[in-house]
Amino acid sequence: MPMSGRRIGRSVTSMSGPDPDIPAVEARGLAKVFGEGGAQVRALDGVDLRVARGEMVAIMGPSGSGKSTLLHIVGALEAPTSGTVSVAGRRYDGADDKALTHLRGQHIGFVFQFFNLLGSLSAEENVMLPALIAGRTDGAMRRRAAELLDVVGLGDRAAHTPAELSGGQQQRVAVARALITRPAVVFGDEPTGNLDSVSSREILELMRRAVDDLGQTIVMVTHDPSAATIADRVVFLADGRISGVEERPTIDAILDRLRVGSA
Numbered sequence: 657m658p659m660s661g662r663r664i665g666r667s668v669t670s671m672s673g674p675d676p677d678i679p680a681v682e683a684r685g686l687a688k689v690f691g692e693g694g695a696q697v698r699a700l701d702g703v704d705l706r707v708a709r710g711e712m713v714a715i716m717g718p719s720g721s722g723k724s725t726l727l728h729i730v731g732a733l734e735a736p737t738s739g740t741v742s743v744a745g746r747r748y749d750g751a752d753d754k755a756l757t758h759l760r761g762q763h764i765g766f767v768f769q770f771f772n773l774l775g776s777l778s779a780e781e782n783v784m785l786p787a788l789i790a791g792r793t794d795g796a797m798r799r800r801a802a803e804l805l806d807v808v809g810l811g812d813r814a815a816h817t818p819a820e821l822s823g824g825q826q827q828r829v830a831v832a833r834a835l836i837t838r839p840a841v842v843f844g845d846e847p848t849g850n851l852d853s854v855s856s857r858e859i860l861e862l863m864r865r866a867v868d869d870l871g872q873t874i875v876m877v878t879h880d881p882s883a884a885t886i887a888d889r890v891v892f893l894a895d896g897r898i899s900g901v902e903e904r905p906t907i908d909a910i911l912d913r914l915r916v917g918s919a
């Protein structure tokens with residue numbers, strides 16, 4: 657099904673955003689050690705990551721290189737062993753679970769590989785959920801949910817449950833859900849990893865439009881070089897460290913990096 661193609665409306669963008677000079681994400685010297693003694697694994701070993709507001713960054717690297725660990729830490733799902741991390745100027749390394757939960761609810765959106773929609777809720781209710789959890793049940797939020805469903809091309813599917821939607825449609829609902837609270841950053845962990853190539857392309861174009869039209873900041877992990885070309889920058893991880901960075905990535909540049917990495 658073709659995308660609606662319509663630009664994301666001004667009323668969706670009317671945000672009192674954070675200071676543009678403050679990066680959306682800033683991490684310094686991140687390290688993460690799992691386990692104890694001989695069974696210790698250093699999943700991250702001194703990672704610096706700075707993502708400007710309105711930037712789209714892809715993270716690539718071989719299996720086990722630390723991509724998910726990095727995303728979980730900058731996504732406030734997990735604490736680093738050492739190093740500092742902040743989203744929109746709010747530092748949260750060392751924060752407790754309650755503070756992390758609050759930060760996620762107010763400032764961070766997620767798009768997962770397996771959509772993670774609630775099966776008993778309609779598409780519109782799924783989009784509303786983060787706003788409800790954040791205590792925003794006003795009419796403006798309802799209008800925004802309807803408008804975001806329109807933007808992702810599912811205005812006529814608002815009352816459908818996930819089981820009544822294709823995988824690509826479910827992921828479009830998940831993208832709308834990630835945008836509802838106007839988060840400082842949206843994190844994607846293989847957001848196209850479970851989709852066919854046509855649906856993947858639609859989701860990537862949708863994410864790109866959120867960046868270009870809304871000024872949304874997005875950081876996504878992907879294995880797919882073609883998906884990564886949609887980013888402004890690709891950060892490559894190997895053995896828990898940054899092994900390279902590609903600005904304005906082309907498919908050839910990405911493939912070259914991945915070849916070097918596997919040599």
Ligand SMILES: Nc1ncnc2c1ncn2[C@@H]1O[C@H](COP(=O)(O)OP(=O)(O)O)[C@@H](O)[C@H]1O
Pocket residue numbers: 690691697698699717718719720721722723724725726
């Ligand atoms: N909860 C955990 N407990 C122990 N080791 C872990 C845990 N999570 C990840 N690891 C290890 O950390 C390393 C990085 O994992 P991960 O971040 O999942 O890599 P990637 O997402 O790039 O495949 C791997 O060696 C993995 O086995």
Ligand SMILES: [Mg+2]
Pocket residue numbers: 723724725
């Ligand atoms: Mg992973």
